Amino acid sequence: MTSTSSLAPEIIPAETYQIDSDEYDSDQERDDLEDEEYDQIVIEAENGYSEEEMKRFTKQLKECGLVNFLRDYLGPGQEGEMRSLRKLLLGFGIIPPNPLRNISTPNLLLLPFAKIALSRILRRRERLSNVSTLEDALRLIRDSKKIIILSGAGISTSCGIPDFRSSTGLYSKLQEEGKYNLDDPQQMFDIHYFKENPQVFYSFAKQIYPSNFIPSPCHRWIKMLEDKGKLLRNYTQNIDTLESLAGVEKVLQCHGSFKTASCLRCKTRVPGQTIEPHIMSQQVPYCGSCRTKRDEEINRKKEMKKGKGKAKAKAQWDDNDDDDSEEDEWGGGEPGIIKPDITFFGQALDSEFDQCLFQDREEVDLLVIIGTSLKVAPVSEVLTHIPHSVPQIYINLTPVYHVQPDICLLGDADSIVNDLSSQLGWDIPPPIAITNGISNLSSTSTSDPDSSGHGKNGRGDEARIPIPVGVSISPEEGEWMSGQGEASHIHLFRKKGYDPMDQTESNDSSQISSTSTPSGLKQEKYQSQSNIDKVDIGDAHDGYESDNDDSPNESDNDNDDRPVKRSRAE
Numbered sequence: 001m002t003s004t005s006s007l008a009p010e011i012i013p014a015e016t017y018q019i020d021s022d023e024y025d026s027d028q029e030r031d032d033l034e035d036e037e038y039d040q041i042v043i044e045a046e047n048g049y050s051e052e053e054m055k056r057f058t059k060q061l062k063e064c065g066l067v068n069f070l071r072d073y074l075g076p077g078q079e080g081e082m083r084s085l086r087k088l089l090l091g092f093g094i095i096p097p098n099p100l101r102n103i104s105t106p107n108l109l110l111l112p113f114a115k116i117a118l119s120r121i122l123r124r125r126e127r128l129s130n131v132s133t134l135e136d137a138l139r140l141i142r143d144s145k146k147i148i149i150l151s152g153a154g155i156s157t158s159c160g161i162p163d164f165r166s167s168t169g170l171y172s173k174l175q176e177e178g179k180y181n182l183d184d185p186q187q188m189f190d191i192h193y194f195k196e197n198p199q200v201f202y203s204f205a206k207q208i209y210p211s212n213f214i215p216s217p218c219h220r221w222i223k224m225l226e227d228k229g230k231l232l233r234n235y236t237q238n239i240d241t242l243e244s245l246a247g248v249e250k251v252l253q254c255h256g257s258f259k260t261a262s263c264l265r266c267k268t269r270v271p272g273q274t275i276e277p278h279i280m281s282q283q284v285p286y287c288g289s290c291r292t293k294r295d296e297e298i299n300r301k302k303e304m305k306k307g308k309g310k311a312k313a314k315a316q317w318d319d320n321d322d323d324d325s326e327e328d329e330w331g332g333g334e335p336g337i338i339k340p341d342i343t344f345f346g347q348a349l350d351s352e353f354d355q356c357l358f359q360d361r362e363e364v365d366l367l368v369i370i371g372t373s374l375k376v377a378p379v380s381e382v383l384t385h386i387p388h389s390v391p392q393i394y395i396n397l398t399p400v401y402h403v404q405p406d407i408c409l410l411g412d413a414d415s416i417v418n419d420l421s422s423q424l425g426w427d428i429p430p431p432i433a434i435t436n437g438i439s440n441l442s443s444t445s446t447s448d449p450d451s452s453g454h455g456k457n458g459r460g461d462e463a464r465i466p467i468p469v470g471v472s473i474s475p476e477e478g479e480w481m482s483g484q485g486e487a488s489h490i491h492l493f494r495k496k497g498y499d500p501m502d503q504t505e506s507n508d509s510s511q512i513s514s515t516s517t518p519s520g521l522k523q524e525k526y527q528s529q530s531n532i533d534k535v536d537i538g539d540a541h542d543g544y545e546s547d548n549d550d551s552p553n554e555s556d557n558d559n560d561d562r563p564v565k566r567s568r569a570e
Contacts, residue, residue, distance in 0.1 A: 009558070033095070045091065055086065061118060063389060065358075065387070082107060085111065086105065096110065124384075127404045128389060136407060138420060140366050140393065141230075144365045145365060146360075146363045146364050148233055148234075148360060148364045148366070150368070151222070153237070153238060155371035155414075159215065161240050189542070190346055191345065192482045198337050202278065202284050207313065209217050209276070209422070211276075213245075214431045216414055217414040217471055221417040221418075222234050224427075234251040235353075239258060239371060240257070245430075258342065266290050267290065270338070285337075364390055366391055367393070370394075372396065373400055392407070393406065394407065396408075397410065397412070397413070398410065407488060410492045412471065415471040419493060422475040482491075
């Protein structure tokens with residue numbers, strides 16, 4: 001029997017949020033089994049955990065999270081023995097892949113597969129039945145004390161910073177322009193592509209560089225929650241540092257930022273303002289010390305090539321070896337490239353992300369997701385890896401259906417948080433202009449004579465500004481509309497009197513706000529009412545389905561997947 005101590009190092013906080021649950025198809029494994037072997041597995045499952053036991057395990061997994069669940073399950077039992085992972089997997093209806101299917105396979109070998117399989121179960125979150133209305137959203141925000149805010153590019157678009165995935169976002173622009181000859185626009189943020197072609201990234205980096213931007217009402221709303229002692233932490237996917245410019249202190253930039261930059265070769269970190277001139281002039285910045293070292297190597301090789309006879313041949317042979325090692329180490333790119341400390345595809349998130357989430361999941365009492373389509377893992381997995389009993393509010397322009405937030409507030413995010421605050425009697429702080437952009441977030445300066453690195457005023461020439469950074473729809477101009485039936489948790493904030501039906505050429509009600517109605521929802525033309533109107537809310541044009549293709553309101557009984565006897569093929 002494998003000891004608990006031997007498995008403990010295998011179960012770490014990072015496993016909770018960075019498991020790929022799409023790489024294994026249990027249904028395919030079941031279909032590939034011979035009938036006799038399948039029936040043996042069915043009998044083994046029937047003699048294993050009962051349905052009541054599996055319900056308790058499911059609840060424990062969804063409340064405690066993957067790491068804590070496995071640590072508890074694999075702990076020593078009353079007789080000092082560890083429980084079987086195979087028995088647990090079969091109880092969930094999960095058949096191990098062929099190399100791990102032998103009944104004698106130890107827990108240690110099954111553990112990596114079990115993490116993947118259980119992570120998939122965690123993604124099957126049901127909406128809470130006791131929260132769905134706009135009043136519920138207001139109550140939750142008012143009464144919660146430990147709120148996690150998960151924010152994305154949608155809260156910065158009103159500041160003039162483009163998002164990435166919308167029809168008018170950065171990726172669409174890159175694809176339309178076609179001047180970079182990219183197979184996929186996301187290559188712009190691929191670390192391997194960057195090492196080989198850094199000039200491509202730096203040719204457009206100034207478009208997303210946070211220079212002279214003013215935090216939006218959403219950024220300032222997060223600051224307001226922090227000032228009221230309600231913010232546990234703001235996890236932002238954005239790299240623009242506008243949360244920090246708004247004064248938010250409890251912020252974790254999950255994908256890094258332009259605040260600092262590092263040399264890919266020697267790992268030396270410098271303030272972001274050091275490379276700001278290169279970004280603005282669309283030039284690739286190089287590390288000075290690495291550049292000097294590289295020049296010395298080139299000169300040394302030139303001297304070696306001047307040799308005669310065998311010495312010359314050997315020098316050339318050594319020189320080729322050096323060139324190969326340099327190319328292998330830097331992916332074919334020039335050594336000493338300085339890259340902003342933003343996380344590219346192909347790079348792991350900082351361990352601080354895992355540790356903070358592992359800690360915060362024990363305290364959070366409300367999750368608010370705002371301005372993100374939740375398409376980039378592992379940040380998108382946060383929703384399913386905090387306790388499933390914690391209420392979730394989703395604020396975005398369009399809904400998504402691959403996750404199950406309890407309340408969806410749709411429309412312009414700035415206008416929504418402004419209206420919520422107005423109804424709660426709260427005031428969002430006024431905007432502050434930071435005239436020198438990202439450079440003021442750096443701890444040191446290489447260009448400013450002031451050694452503090454904060455400019456003449458010591459805080460980046462901060463000033464209250466008369467420029468209005470407003471919202472599209474004020475509380476006085478707006479009204480809420482609510483979905484019906486299965487869409488009763490969806491609420492749309494719009495201008496009073498706006499009728500999307502008037503935007504079509506016919507009376508066909510199949511289009512609402514340029515979106516289509518999801519299957520299973522009754523289509524009814526709404527009528528204006530005194531408080532909250534009812535309307536069928538459309539499908540998200542930018543979403544995608546979950547890996548198990550469950551309908552949004554399908555019963556979450558994981559035990560329905562347990563193996564059952566099948567008829568033998570004739």
